[in-house]
Amino acid sequence: MPAVLDDVSAEILDLKKQLGATILAHYYQDGDIQALADITGDSLKLAREATKVDSPVIVFCGVLFMAETAKMLNPTKTVLLPDLQAGCSLVDACPADKLAHYQDFLRANDRKFQTVCYINSSAKVKALSDWVVTSGNAVEVVRDKVPAGYEVLFVPDKHLGRYVGEVTGRDMILWDGSCMVHEIFSLTDLLKQQKEHPGAVTIAHPECPKNILDHADFVGGTEVMIRHVGTFQEPTTFLVATEPNMMWQLEQRYPRHTYLGVPGITCSCNACPHMARNTLEKIRDCMRNRAPEITWQPEFDKAREVLTRSLLNPPAPAPHPVGD
Ligand code: SF4
The missing domain is CATH 3.40.50.10800 (NadA-like)
Structure with missing residues (x-):
């Protein structure tokens, strides 16, 4: 305050x-x-x-x-x-009618799959999904809740889906969506920053493309990222590859550190316009x-049912009045 x-x-x-x-x-x-x-x-x-x-x-x-x-x-x-x-550019990337059509196509081809949608999606897409995840729990949900032997249709973020597939070893079918903010970090600028600040720790959000994650010291959703930064007791410089307002939160919590935003290719600040x-x-x-x-x-x-079983433990009390 x-x-x-x-x-x-x-x-x-x-x-x-x-x-x-x-x-x-x-x-x-x-x-x-x-x-x-x-x-x-x-x-x-x-x-x-x-x-x-x-x-x-x-x-x-x-x-x-x-x-x-x-x-x-x-x-x-x-x-x-x-x-x-x-x-949100991720919501826009996955219209519900296109998803339903693609699910029908997979079923018609006898593919055994479950649909896992990133929370950055419309309510209609959530209602068509088996699970809703965030960047903070996507790995756990895919690893622990999707039955063995099932492919994972992961929508709409291809970068997060690819990362989850890499960590869990699950067979992923990736939707072609991305976050307009995390998509555009510049690898050239990141490598330059790393050279200029040799002791710096690079932290990146899993919505970033693989070329950025491959050069990060730590990959995690925002809450996990904050916890990770808190484990450094000595003043440290962090190169931060996520939306720049996150640095405000990090500065409030851990002012002993220095935070430098990784620039984007087309926009030096990478702020989310939404x-x-x-x-x-x-x-x-x-x-x-x-x-x-x-x-x-x-x-x-329907979306509420999927959200509740995916994100809340124990589930939120139901039922609710409809039509308010
Ligand atoms: S940063 Fe903006 S565009 Fe990217 S996922 Fe979040 S809300 Fe969507």
Whole structure:
């Protein structure tokens, strides 16, 4: 929390009290948004924490699929998203009708498979899947839950799917999707940085392509990455190959270290334009107006079942009212 609050931040905290709201923020949000949040986290942590929130309103500072996930796991709560246009290139890469068509094709060819979808997907895609995973638990779910002898149709992130296949040794069928942020890290710049900072530790998100992961000292989802950095007691320089706002969170937790973002090929900052749609003003306005709100969609019923058995242990209490 900043020492002196600006007017908008002060108003947000005021509205939070009035509404009885809890603010959840993803690590890829601007630092000023993370500083105001009650809970910060990656997709897995936020999905789990959302089930423990006891306030009637959740303000979700992230992108649409995350707010939908929070709604599916909290059907009776009001879930607000500051900007409904905050999408995700991975969601866009996997339309549900194309996935259903491809699953039919595999079945028609007697392929024994289960569909594992990354949480960065639409509710319709989740509803078509056997399991939903995050970067934090994808390896465990594929290794422990998909029965032996089954191929894994992994959607929509080909880089995460390839990485999971490499670690688990499972037969993967990869969908051709990628994150527009993690896809574009520049190997040339990373190698240059590594040369300039010989003692630095390179940490990378598994959504990065193989050429970046091959040159990383540590690969892990955001929460795992944070834990890893915390194990270094001596001041260390980290080269960080993920969305740059993660460095704000790392600086808050472990200020003894130095963090340098790995540049992208086409954009030196690699910031996610979807996450950047949320601003303090939009957060204030959505709380003032109680809108935009995530409303229950027919596909949420099935998607919720898949989410619950995949991410929550024990499963979230059911049932829920439909159609609010
Ligand atoms: S960082 Fe990538 S995966 Fe995350 S919301 Fe942005 S586009 Fe989607």
